[in-house]
Amino acid sequence: MRFIDAQPGDPVIRGLSHQLDEDRCTLRWQWPEGIQAVYIGRAFEILAGDAGEGGASAPSDSPSDKLRLYTRNEYKANNGYHDRIEGVGRVIYTVYASVTEQGDAVLFRQPDGANRAVFSTGKARVTVSIREKGGWLQKFKTVEIRVTTEVPIPKEALCYVKKQGSYPAHKEDGTVYPFVMDFAAGKNVLPAIEVGKNDYVRLFFTDGKKYGQLFELVQGR
Incomplete structure (x- = not known):
């Protein structure tokens, strides 16, 4: 797995939105044409219910064990991506479009931040x-x-x-x-x-x- 900065013409995530329902969060976004899978990272700012997930910023270069692979078929079947949040504070989700090159996953970082959702779960x-x-x-x-x-x-x-x-x-x-x-x-x-x-x-x-x-x-x- 490796990260590269998205260039004009590369597949990128658009229209990322979130919806909170108590301790459940739903993410939805527009899939780039031809992309069949994304990787989703989650980080907490200052506070978290799970200390192992803690962090002060989004995991733009996190190791693969902190990112979840999520396929387009899963997204369609579940009408989005659903996650449970335990903790209080600011939560940062980052969705990376991914392609496979020579058997290795390549994830696109987006300098514009359009693939990032940041929100607070309370004080x-x-x-x-x-x-x-x-x-x-x-x-x-x-x-x-x-x-x-x-x-x-x-x-x-x-x-x-x-x-x-x-x-x-x-x-x-x-x-x-x-x-x-x-x-x-x-x-x-x-x-x-x-x-x-x-x-x-x-x-x-x-x-x-x-x-x-x-x-x-x-x-x-």
């Missing part, structure tokens, strides 16, 4: 609880952060911000601190941190545009 809920402990006469207090999440989250997705006098309103509203460990699915109780008596802490996405598509961050006290 994972992330609940943050912050508890403070300290006496009136003390100069410092301890802050305990608890993060409860439906799915694993990479440490790069979240940060905590410390501000003096009031709770920070956004990531830039104070001093930003990264996390050093990933968050496992379920409850994560982080080591307590010591801050000034008038300091306040809140969690934010490191990149709201990117991670806000995947997670729903619920702030608590």
